[in-house]
Amino acid sequence: MTRFSDEFVDRVKQHWKENKNKVKYVVETGVHFKRKTSKKYTLDDVAEHFNITESQARRIIYVKKS
Numbered sequence: 001m002t003r004f005s006d007e008f009v010d011r012v013k014q015h016w017k018e019n020k021n022k023v024k025y026v027v028e029t030g031v032h033f034k035r036k037t038s039k040k041y042t043l044d045d046v047a048e049h050f051n052i053t054e055s056q057a058r059r060i061i062y063v064k065k066s
Helices: 006-019 043-050 054-063
Strands: 023-029 035-040
Touching: 006 043, 006 054, 043 054
Parallel strands: none
Antiparallel strands: 023 035
8 A cells, every 4th residue: 555644645635625525617418408517526536636546535535534
């Protein structure tokens, strides 16, 4: 397993707290019936932001509790 520094773990957790469940964008979808679909900020987005895997982001946020 990869070890992360405490500063990095704190930065990831803070980023997750600030952006959790915020709406990233809204798209109008549908062919016959138009509806608006919103994309929320998820763990995949955290992983992409910090260039780590989704499993590593999950482990940092949920397993490494301080």
